Amino acid sequence: MNEIGEVAQLELRNVTHRYNGKMVLDIPHLSIERGRIYGMVGPNGSGKTTLLSIMNLLIRPTTGQIFFEGNPIQYEDSSRLELRRSMAMTFQSPYLFRTSVEGNIAYGLRARGVPKRNRVLIIEDALQQAGLRGLGKRRARELSGGETQLVAIARALVIDPRILFLDEPTANVDARHIDQLEEVISGINRDRGTTIVLSTHNLSQAYKLAHHVFPLFEGRLAPSSMHNLFGGTIKASPDGPYFDTGKIRIWIPQEFSTSASNHLSVNPEDIIVSKEPFASSARNRYEGTITEVVDRGGRVDLVVNVGETFRVQITNHSFRRLELNVSARIYVTFKATSVHLL
Amino acid sequence: MDYLVEAFRDSIQLIFSLDREIYGIVGRSLCFSLTATFLAALVGVPIGFLVATKRFRGRSGLLMVMNTLMALPTVVVGLLAYGFFSRQAPLGFLDLLFSPSAVIIGEFFLSLPIIANLTVSAVQAVDPRAILTAKTLGAGSSMTAWTILMEARFSLLAAIIAGFGRAVSEVGSAMMLGGNIRFYTRTMTTAIALETSKGEFGFGLALGFFLLLVVFSINILFHFLQVRGRSS
Numbered sequence: 001m002n003e004i005g006e007v008a009q010l011e012l013r014n015v016t017h018r019y020n021g022k023m024v025l026d027i028p029h030l031s032i033e034r035g036r037i038y039g040m041v042g043p044n045g046s047g048k049t050t051l052l053s054i055m056n057l058l059i060r061p062t063t064g065q066i067f068f069e070g071n072p073i074q075y076e077d078s079s080r081l082e083l084r085r086s087m088a089m090t091f092q093s094p095y096l097f098r099t100s101v102e103g104n105i106a107y108g109l110r111a112r113g114v115p116k117r118n119r120v121l122i123i124e125d126a127l128q129q130a131g132l133r134g135l136g137k138r139r140a141r142e143l144s145g146g147e148t149q150l151v152a153i154a155r156a157l158v159i160d161p162r163i164l165f166l167d168e169p170t171a172n173v174d175a176r177h178i179d180q181l182e183e184v185i186s187g188i189n190r191d192r193g194t195t196i197v198l199s200t201h202n203l204s205q206a207y208k209l210a211h212h213v214f215p216l217f218e219g220r221l222a223p224s225s226m227h228n229l230f231g232g233t234i235k236a237s238p239d240g241p242y243f244d245t246g247k248i249r250i251w252i253p254q255e256f257s258t259s260a261s262n263h264l265s266v267n268p269e270d271i272i273v274s275k276e277p278f279a280s281s282a283r284n285r286y287e288g289t290i291t292e293v294v295d296r297g298g299r300v301d302l303v304v305n306v307g308e309t310f311r312v313q314i315t316n317h318s319f320r321r322l323e324l325n326v327s328a329r330i331y332v333t334f335k336a337t338s339v340h341l342l
Numbered sequence: 343m344d345y346l347v348e349a350f351r352d353s354i355q356l357i358f359s360l361d362r363e364i365y366g367i368v369g370r371s372l373c374f375s376l377t378a379t380f381l382a383a384l385v386g387v388p389i390g391f392l393v394a395t396k397r398f399r400g401r402s403g404l405l406m407v408m409n410t411l412m413a414l415p416t417v418v419v420g421l422l423a424y425g426f427f428s429r430q431a432p433l434g435f436l437d438l439l440f441s442p443s444a445v446i447i448g449e450f451f452l453s454l455p456i457i458a459n460l461t462v463s464a465v466q467a468v469d470p471r472a473i474l475t476a477k478t479l480g481a482g483s484s485m486t487a488w489t490i491l492m493e494a495r496f497s498l499l500a501a502i503i504a505g506f507g508r509a510v511s512e513v514g515s516a517m518m519l520g521g522n523i524r525f526y527t528r529t530m531t532t533a534i535a536l537e538t539s540k541g542e543f544g545f546g547l548a549l550g551f552f553l554l555l556v557v558f559s560i561n562i563l564f565h566f567l568q569v570r571g572r573s574s
Contacts, residue, residue, distance in 0.1 A: 097492070111482070
């Protein structure tokens with residue numbers, strides 16, 4: 001249950017998965033709430049597809065329990081097929097069947113025994129929502145990468161899933177179609193209230209699309225408050241170890257100097273925002289420009305470009321007091337101890 | 343050389359004179375082979391599908407046997423079936439020997455390993471994502487199986503055509519099981535063998551042309567399906 005007493009739509013408890021004896025996933029707890037978009041970020045090989053496949057009930061986890069709307073999943077039970085039919089998933093490089101676009105989109109409806117006369121309108125609606133109007137009769141294999149992904153999403157959409165899992169939906173998509181795909185994904189959630197869990201290695205895309213972002217590293221969920229994720233390498237200097245992202249230096253505690261980690265995160269709530277250089281013992285201080293302001297109810301998220309993009313969370317009161325707005329120059333400051341290596 | 347030219351002329355004459363016996367033989371051959379192939383496909387495709395998709399003890403041994411059976415000599419099939427269908431044999435009471443059914447049964451066993459083996463290859467060549475996609479879209483096991491077969495349809499058709507090619511061109515088992523009875527079990531291949539031994543080279547050659555035409559058509563169809571399969 002969540003903090004307001006609602007049963008989570010999907011909940012994973014103590015889920016682990018081993019592949020050839022090696023632990024590839026270890027999720028003590030993960031809760032997916034109804035009607036939200038979740039962005040799972042992590043590098044290649046971090047277990048994103050495995051986790052999505054487990055949540056989609058395609059793979060049975062080695063240990064642990066999954067609850068769908070409060071009920072535990074019974075893998076031996078034939079009802080699993082019915083449960084799986086209330087979800088849908090698209091893959092990083094989707095497979096389209098050797099038929100027309102319409103034939104592909106109709107697949108899930110045929111699996112559910114929807115009569116042919118009823119399919120036509122549903123397919124038309126899905127084609128429209130996916131921005132594929134007029135492509136219904138085309139051979140599916142003749143489409144571009146972006147169109148293929150849109151067909152895969154439309155195909156998943158027609159079955160009106162309660163949860164939609166999207167595995168790297170824009171990974172093989174040309175730049176022209178990325179915006180269209182992102183709009184389609186947001187539209188599905190907005191118009192239908194469909195819960196969406198998407199994986200991506202593009203952090204800014206996750207922030208752009210998702211209500212909640214959770215990072216996955218080497219099969220483990222990093223603490224959910226960690227939002228500013230950067231790749232890079234740890235280097236030594238006379239002033240102490242630092243993390244080189246390629247664009248900025250982030251000072252880290254001495255005890256991290258021998259770590260082999262190549263990812264780092266900073267909690268947005270640990271970052272201090274000021275209009276003038278902030279006098280403190282904090283070693284990490286950068287001047288940058290606010291590129292985005294997102295109202296989160298009682299709090300405000302600022303996206304600040306300092307060479308790397310930081311997401312900072314402040315209260316409404318601070319936001320008003322500092323008179324911040326997009327394109328304002330500010331300083332972001334945080335301690336070396338606010339850094340988490342992953 | 344004159345002898346060959348004369349035989350060639352006779353054969354052309356027989357073809358264009360719409361000789362009843364020749365066309366009867368051709369029709370009968372096609373009917374036997376198509377029936378045998380249809381039955382072999384009904385059995386062979388599911389066998390091939392199961393072998394390709396299921397993991398079970400003895401699977402690799404079974405695959406080896408299936409591969410070996412592809413090269414099964416036609417006379418061996420004829421001999422074994424003869425052993426079962428002759429009067430004193432266990433299935434003698436069915437009275438099948440020297441009947442069209444016996445020819446069809448022989449051709450069935452000849453094309454079955456070809457269809458089953460090529461089905462294994464066709465199904466294994468289907469992209470594994472097809473199965474995963476079918477499952478994520480809520481397909482049950484039978485719909486998933488049907489989807490795999492549909493994805494492999496061009497290769498499966500090619501497998502069935504190869505089975506037909508084997509059936510229509512075999513002579514050993516049709517001769518032993520059908521007895522080459524005129525207007526009853528005589529096929530193109532058994533007629534060619536008989537007419538040639540009688541010295542009726544023109545008649546044999548005319549049938550040979552028809553057989554070549556069938557085989558050529560099969561190859562064209564094969565090629566067409568392969569191109570279609572690659573392009574889709």
